[in-house]
Amino acid sequence: MVSLKVNGAVHEIEVEDETPLLWVIRDEIGLTGTKFGCGIAQCGACTVHINGEAQRSCVIPVGSLQDAEITTIEGLSTSGLTHVQQAWIDHQVPQCGYCQSGMIMAISALLAENGDPTDEELAAAITNICRCGTYPRIRAAVRALASRED
Amino acid sequence: MPTRRTIVLGTFGAAGALVVGYAFWPSSRIRRANAMDAAKDERFVSNWIKIANDDTVTVVIPHCDMGTGIFTSLSQMAAEELDADWNKVTAETAPSDPLFANGALAEGFILSQQDMSGRDIPPFLRGTVANGFRMVAEYMDLQVTGGSSAVRATGMFGMRLAGAAAREMLLKAAARRWDVDVASCETRSSRVIHKATQREFTYGELAGAASDYEPPTHPRLKDKSEFRLIGRPLQRIDIPGKVDGSTNYGIDVIQPDMLYAAIRISPVFGGKLKSVDTRIVEGRRGIRQVVKLDDAVVVVADRYWRAKAAAADLDPQFDGGGHDKVTSASIAARRLEAVRGRDAKIDLTRGEGIDALARGTSFAATYSVPYLAHSPMEPMNATALYKDGMLEVWSGTQDGLGSRAFCAKAAKLSLDKVAFHLQPMGGGFGRRLPGQWNFLEYAVRTALAVPGVPVKLIFTREQDTQHDYYRPNVTSAFWGSLGPEGLVRTWVNTYTTDDGANPQAHIPYDIPNQQIGSVKVATHVPTGPWRSVEASWHGFFVESFVDELAHRGGQDPFEYRRALLRHAPRHLAVLELAAQKAGWGAPMARGRGRGIAIVESFKTIVAQVAEVTIDAKGALKVDRVVAAVDTGLVVNPDGLKAQIEGAIFFALTAALKGEITIDQGAVAQSNFNDYEMLRLADCPEIEVHLCESDGEVGGAGEPGVPPLAPAVTNAIFAACGVRVRNLPIKNHSLAPSASVTTSE
Ligand code: FES
Ligand code: FES
Numbered sequence: 006m007v008s009l010k011v012n013g014a015v016h017e018i019e020v021e022d023e024t025p026l027l028w029v030i031r032d033e034i035g036l037t038g039t040k041f042g043c044g045i046a047q048c049g050a051c052t053v054h055i056n057g058e059a060q061r062s063c064v065i066p067v068g069s070l071q072d073a074e075i076t077t078i079e080g081l082s083t084s085g086l087t088h089v090q091q092a093w094i095d096h097q098v099p100q101c102g103y104c105q106s107g108m109i110m111a112i113s114a115l116l117a118e119n120g121d122p123t124d125e126e127l128a129a130a131i132t133n134i135c136r137c138g139t140y141p142r143i144r145a146a147v148r149a150l151a152s153r154e155d
Numbered sequence: 156m157p158t159r160r161t162i163v164l165g166t167f168g169a170a171g172a173l174v175v176g177y178a179f180w181p182s183s184r185i186r187r188a189n190a191m192d193a194a195k196d197e198r199f200v201s202n203w204i205k206i207a208n209d210d211t212v213t214v215v216i217p218h219c220d221m222g223t224g225i226f227t228s229l230s231q232m233a234a235e236e237l238d239a240d241w242n243k244v245t246a247e248t249a250p251s252d253p254l255f256a257n258g259a260l261a262e263g264f265i266l267s268q269q270d271m272s273g274r275d276i277p278p279f280l281r282g283t284v285a286n287g288f289r290m291v292a293e294y295m296d297l298q299v300t301g302g303s304s305a306v307r308a309t310g311m312f313g314m315r316l317a318g319a320a321a322r323e324m325l326l327k328a329a330a331r332r333w334d335v336d337v338a339s340c341e342t343r344s345s346r347v348i349h350k351a352t353q354r355e356f357t358y359g360e361l362a363g364a365a366s367d368y369e370p371p372t373h374p375r376l377k378d379k380s381e382f383r384l385i386g387r388p389l390q391r392i393d394i395p396g397k398v399d400g401s402t403n404y405g406i407d408v409i410q411p412d413m414l415y416a417a418i419r420i421s422p423v424f425g426g427k428l429k430s431v432d433t434r435i436v437e438g439r440r441g442i443r444q445v446v447k448l449d450d451a452v453v454v455v456a457d458r459y460w461r462a463k464a465a466a467a468d469l470d471p472q473f474d475g476g477g478h479d480k481v482t483s484a485s486i487a488a489r490r491l492e493a494v495r496g497r498d499a500k501i502d503l504t505r506g507e508g509i510d511a512l513a514r515g516t517s518f519a520a521t522y523s524v525p526y527l528a529h530s531p532m533e534p535m536n537a538t539a540l541y542k543d544g545m546l547e548v549w550s551g552t553q554d555g556l557g558s559r560a561f562c563a564k565a566a567k568l569s570l571d572k573v574a575f576h577l578q579p580m581g582g583g584f585g586r587r588l589p590g591q592w593n594f595l596e597y598a599v600r601t602a603l604a605v606p607g608v609p610v611k612l613i614f615t616r617e618q619d620t621q622h623d624y625y626r627p628n629v630t631s632a633f634w635g636s637l638g639p640e641g642l643v644r645t646w647v648n649t650y651t652t653d654d655g656a657n658p659q660a661h662i663p664y665d666i667p668n669q670q671i672g673s674v675k676v677a678t679h680v681p682t683g684p685w686r687s688v689e690a691s692w693h694g695f696f697v698e699s700f701v702d703e704l705a706h707r708g709g710q711d712p713f714e715y716r717r718a719l720l721r722h723a724p725r726h727l728a729v730l731e732l733a734a735q736k737a738g739w740g741a742p743m744a745r746g747r748g749r750g751i752a753i754v755e756s757f758k759t760i761v762a763q764v765a766e767v768t769i770d771a772k773g774a775l776k777v778d779r780v781v782a783a784v785d786t787g788l789v790v791n792p793d794g795l796k797a798q799i800e801g802a803i804f805f806a807l808t809a810a811l812k813g814e815i816t817i818d819q820g821a822v823a824q825s826n827f828n829d830y831e832m833l834r835l836a837d838c839p840e841i842e843v844h845l846c847e848s849d850g851e852v853g854g855a856g857e858p859g860v861p862p863l864a865p866a867v868t869n870a871i872f873a874a875c876g877v878r879v880r881n882l883p884i885k886n887h888s889l890a891p892s893a894s895v896t897t898s899e
Contacts, residue, residue, distance in 0.1 A: 020458070020460075021440070024458075024460050025460065028458065028459055028460040031459075032415070032458050032459055032460070033458075035409065036400075037400070037403070037406075037407035037409070038399070038400020038401065039400070040404075040406070040532070040533070040581070041406065041534065041613070042532050042533075042534070042616065043616045043826055043827050044463075044615060044616060044826075045616075045826055045827070045828060047826065047827035047828055047832075048532065048827055048832075050532060077400070078399065078400035079399070079400050081399075086398065086399065090398040090399060093394070093398045094390070094394055094395060094398060097390060097391055097394060097793060097794075097797060098394075098398075099222070099393075099394050099397035099398065100222035100223065100224075100582075100797065100798075100801055101221055101222025101397075101531070101532065101533070101579075101580060101581050101582040101583075102222060102393070102394075102396070102397025102398075102402055102579075102581070103222075103404060103531070103532040103533045103581025103582060104532050104581075105397050105398060106400045109398060127835065128834075128835050128836035129836070131834075131835045132834050132835070132836075133834070133835075134532065134827060134832045134834060135532070136530060136531055136532045136582050136584070136805065136832070137222050137532075137582060137801045137805070138800060138801035138802070138803065138804025138805050138808075138838070139797075139800075139801065140804060140834075140835045140838035141800050141804075141838065141840075141841045142797070142800070143835065144835070144838075
């Protein structure tokens with residue numbers, strides 16, 4: 006039995022310890038915003054925050070996460086959209102959208118640490134795969150977020 | 156038996172009259188649509204347009220959303236002609252029912268076939284036609300999303316007419332109520348206004364009465380100068396659900412008591428299951444059943460993870476289907492032999508054809524492209540429930556109605572016993588088009604084996620990579636001869652094909668003597684349409700060879716193309732715009748180079764200039780890609796730019812890294828670790844410039860792909876003198892020692 010705090014709610018999860026967090030989130034808890042893309046930590050579609058850090062949930066055994074605080078795309082904001090989500094709309098970033106939950110989680114964690122990343126820092130930190138090729142708009146949206154005054 | 160083409164052209168021969176003929180539903184059909192798909196307070200006014208009492212206009216889209224923005228652009232086209240208030244417009248997916256089949260799509264293509272020679276069915280529809288479920292000759296009912304067809308067929312032949320017809324019906328209904336002449340009324344922002352008295356009705360107030368009129372067959376369409384919505388960069392209506400995780404893709408379907416399934420399919424295409432020892436997984440927690448199919452094993456469990464882990468632990472034995480000796484090298488050797496042999500079927504001859512080759516300086520080159528997987532981010536999946544003789548299926552495909560028919564056939568049920576729920580797709584790129592629905596078939600067969608409960612089958616990424624319908628592996632040989640001034644006088648081309656002649660091999664260039672032909676090389680590897688279909692290979696071949704001829708002739712590749720395109724003003728304008736925006740001709744540092752290419756596909760002309768840097772160790776970086784695009788009428792400029800940007804990146808991944816190889820009859824790659832993808836760090840600066848024209852409306856989703864690979868390989872040649880003739884680029888050394896060679 007593992008106790009997880011997901012988006013603020015505590016869940017007692019009774020599955021095999023080696024079950025990847027991704028499938029616990031999707032199939033046990035029923036939050037489907039976090040996506041399956043590869044299962045081997047290559048694509049980032051499954052990115053969530055574990056204790057504030059962006060992690061690829063498809064390769065993290067749930068048994069290692071006792072009492073961890075997990076945030077998924079559904080819990081990123083408690084009211085309305087975050088600045089990142091709004092920037093994604095303003096810059097019309099998503100195409101098919103399938104990678105974007107993971108992308109937004111990865112970018113949000115990066116910006117929380119480094120509010121004004123250079124293009125090089127951004128490229129080094131964001132290795133999520135987007136088959137639709139939305140990267141030019143991701144760059145533009147991040148540039149706009151970095152220069153935002155608030 | 157008439158051939159397929161005579162059926163199509165025979166039936167649609169007098170296509171002009173049919174456009175309006177069945178772009179419209181008679182009022183009896185509208186009543187059926189109301190019963191099927193309208194809520195209590197809404198009415199269908201014409202096909203595809205529902206208006207509710209509260210003035211909400213819902214555009215019912217006979218396509219699916221795979222990220223190309225067509226829900227927005229098609230709604231824009233309908234709302235334009237309807238004079239609807241854009242803030243009150245929504246869109247929804249049409250039910251997968253023949254009533255909502257997309258006649259406009261058929262018509263759009265049949266019409267454009269009138270001026271196409273030697274053309275059968277467009278490649279992206281071939282699977283549909285082949286599945287035989289729907290009678291091509293009868294109605295060619297379609298809901299296909301592919302071939303960059305949505306705007307140019309559904310939009311131009313369907314949505315605009317439906318909007319215009321609905322508007323005229325609303326006008327009639329208002330005029331009748333006021334007892335005035337229709338001509339004394341006008342429409343604006345979802346209202347009908349009586350000009351003299353300024354009285355007005357909202358569309359919601361008129362919808363019921365309007366829907367009783369027979370739709371006009373020749374509604375007046377707006378002139379370009381009257382557009383308020385078409386041509387504006389309106390925000391995409393599907394995007395909000397894609398930033399908060401709420402869009403419900405096929406993989407996200409949840410049904411009560413649902414089980415999950417993972418599959419192991421015969422690695423060699425066509426292989427059959429010999430045996431599988433299921434004891435190691437039986438009795439494991441959650442495992443419900445191991446289903447043996449003729450060519451696959453499926454593990455059904457209460458959770459996907461358990462099914463996936465158990466499937467991975469099985470060791471099923473398959474036979475090789477007679478193909479287990481085939482390798483990429485053996486296929487390549489057969490193709491090379493074929494293009495160098497004498498069996499080509501000549502598709503086009505101009506001037507003196509091949510006989511002119513002997514005159515002037517001649518030059519030959521052979522190119523090839525590898526198999527490619529589509530690899531959309533959402534792996535193939537489908538959920539199916541077989542219960543009490545009825546089948547219900549949920550999945551994201553590029554043709555909802557066709558999928559329903561396909562599932563019915565797979566289950567040997569009649570169409571009325573099958574329901575299909577079309578879900579948004581996490582990418583398509585051609586993978587989910589008709590003819591490529593192995594995931595539907597396996598889901599249905601699994602559901603039949605586990606009746607009474609819904610089962611969600613998800614391909615692992617490995618199964619998705621190894622059981623695709625690949626972009627064909629193609630070899631193309633060219634022979635050219637140059638006249639005294641260095642311009643090409645003769646163009647001879649023979650390429651391999653999986654099916655038939657490819658019209659996309661025809662060139663836009665003004666070359667007096669031409670001969671183009673193909674030779675069929677069949678293999679056991681399943682192939683299918685991949686974003687831009689045959690243009691994805693012929694674009695590379697043609698634009699590489701032209702570039703080589705330019706260099707042979709001692710001329711600038713841009714000026715060379717200009718000279719060959721003097722007769723084609725739209726091409727010329729696009730080429731010049733790309734060159735100008737890219738700063739063609741400006742000096743570049745050592746190790747850097749620029750390349751140019753231009754390809755027309757799906758009626759859209761795209762030119763691209765790529766800039767590359769090759770460092771001292773031979774590492775390549777694509778720095779910048781500048782594209783110029785002429786797609787005729789532009790419905791949503793921002794949406795079009797997004798499609799071209801995405802296509803450039805998609806094509807760059809393929810050009811640099813993309814390669815599916817065959818080993819012992821099976822695909823050697825499995826996941827993103829060995830079927831590599833570019834990422835943010837690899838993304839060049841991309842600029843897209845639109846040049847609007849009065850040309851026919853072209854596609855948006857695909858035409859950005861073809862010019863990219865040759866623009867990059869031409870730039871590599873300019874930078875370091877290495878000519879890449881065989882994709883992908885990663886297989887070639889660009890280090891200085893390799894310079895001034897041709898890399899085969
Ligand atoms: S699914 Fe986790 S990284 Fe791809
Ligand atoms: S938006 Fe489709 S994969 Fe990123």
